[in-house]
Amino acid sequence: MTPKQAKAFRRKLLAWYRKHRRDLPWRAMNGRPVNPYHVLLSEAMLQQTQVATVVPYFHRFVEAFPTVQTLAEADEQQVLTLWQGLGYYRRARNLHAAAKAVIADHGGHVPAAVNDLLKLPGVGRYTAGAIASIAHGTKAAVVDGNVERVFARLMLIEKPINTPATKKMVWSIAEELVPKSSPGDYNQALMELGATICTPKPPKCFVCPVREHCRAVQETNPERLPIKLAKKKPKEVTHLVIAANRNGKYLFEQRPSEGLWSNMWQLPTWEEPPPEVITSIQNSESSRRVTTRGVSNDTVKVSRPPRGNAAAASAVLIEWFQSRFGLRLEQPTPTTDFTHQTTHRTIRFVALTASVKSGRLRLKTGVWRKLNQFEDLPMSNPQRQTMQHIRVQADSP
DNA sequence: AAGCCGGGGGG
DNA sequence: CCCCCAGGCTT
Incomplete structure (x- = not known):
């Protein structure tokens, strides 16, 4: 493109934009000035995420944390809870750390220079250029x-x-x-x-x-x-979720700070258990769902006798739970079974409900919560979906 | 250079 | 079912 062509290209592009641009809440529109904090917030959320998905999250964040200062001073659990459902949860922790850095190193002002922005966690070349140019008019x-x-x-x-x-x-x-x-x-x-x-x-x-x-x-x-x-096709794995209840309360654990769903909470989950445990849980299913055709969408329960190796598989599961949590389970019962798709994994979630017979919890991060009392725990979508199923089942026995 | 990290929109 | 999305970070 010659310089002259480039100029014409920019002129037409800008003319089109000024006429057709969407009124997005972090943009300067009819008199409303740009807020650099809003730009930082939106760019963190917009990484690999479509605008329409981000908008409601953006509003909730601005309401909860009106300034960089309030975000910097917030509790990480609170930030993650507001972020839940948006995915790529590392972004939320990076954003939180970036807000702290803006307070500590930049007097509470989002930097205008690309090189300063690049030092913020979660801010790469794209995001640095976007914040610099959009929030401050820096040529980037x-x-x-x-x-x-x-x-x-x-x-x-x-x-x-x-x-x-x-x-x-x-x-x-x-x-x-x-x-x-x-x-x-x-x-x-x-x-x-x-x-x-x-x-x-x-x-x-x-x-x-x-x-x-x-x-x-x-x-x-x-x-x-x-x-x-x-790109390569997703790997297929199974996560075994155990809803373990004692006196009407269920056990939750926090995931590690690295990897999938980092720092998010979940019902105790056995990732990639031995295949024979999975197959025998299926065979032992005491009921299966049959969708009726026609007017009604009702599900009908059909009783089936447990298979031979069910007890053995149950024993393996109980042993695993005992060794990991120090608690003795009773009668693990299949509850729900669904597939969850992520970018590079197809995860089959198999959930069981069981009661805790005895034992003393030996887990630093474990908490017991009632079914309607876990909203402050940030959880992944499939874990929340599992919880939803258990709640519905508890409401209509 | 390649792998990992979520979830949803839209064809 | 597939591809793609206001990417960044680690190995």
Whole structure:
């Protein structure tokens, strides 16, 4: 793109944006000024997450934590609880730590320089550029999934987009094109174009404000760009969830601070138990659900005699629970069974209910809660789904 | 360079 | 069922 073409491209893009941009709560709109804290908050939430999903979470966060200071002083459990359901829970802890750093190292002001922003936890090259340009008008480029797609089509980039070399090229294009005046609007325009017009499939080229600048729409089918290398299929695993109740209260444990659902709470869960335990739990199922066809959606319970190895599997489960928690279970009974999909795992959740016969809990992070009394514990969606099932079952025995 | 980290929207 | 999303971090 020649300098003259670049100028025309930016002008058309910005004109389109100023006419069509969405009224998002963290944006400066009709008189409302930008709030750098709001930009930091929104960018943390927007990582790998669509705008529509983020909006309600953003409102709840601003209400609970109106300023960086209030967020910095908040309890991590409270931050995680507000974040629950949004996914990538590390982001919530990074955001919390970033708020603390803004208070400690920047006098409570979100930095305007990319190099300062990059030092904040959870802030990478994209997020630093976004906050710098949108919140402070710093001349900085951004490259996200939208920008990659837009430039892959505009510049006819046919090499796989998800390699370091190609990403580096897209970044240099972005750096070269970003204007020194209104870089924030320009960056948001680029992303909004990708989100609403230059969509993966099918792109709405017929209403695109910059189609004259697009090589793909003139030389090929834009829909096949950008080209991505195939990713591997998800691994299939099973998580065995045990709802262990004693005197009407259920045991909850906190997950480790690293890995999947870090620091979130859950019913005691055996990840990837021996296969024979899973199969025998299935066989031992004392009831199965049969959906009737026709008018009613009622489920009918059908009693079945337990199979031979059920008792043995039960023993293995009870032994595992005993060794892990120091508690003796009684009559583990299958309760619910469903599949949960994440990006790189297909997790089958098998839940059992059991009562605690004896023993003394030997777990630092364990807590006992009633069925309607765990809302302050941040939990993953599948764990909450399991809890929901147990509550419904308890309400209608 | 590749793997890991969630959950939902939309075709 | 699939792909994708205002990515960052670790190995």
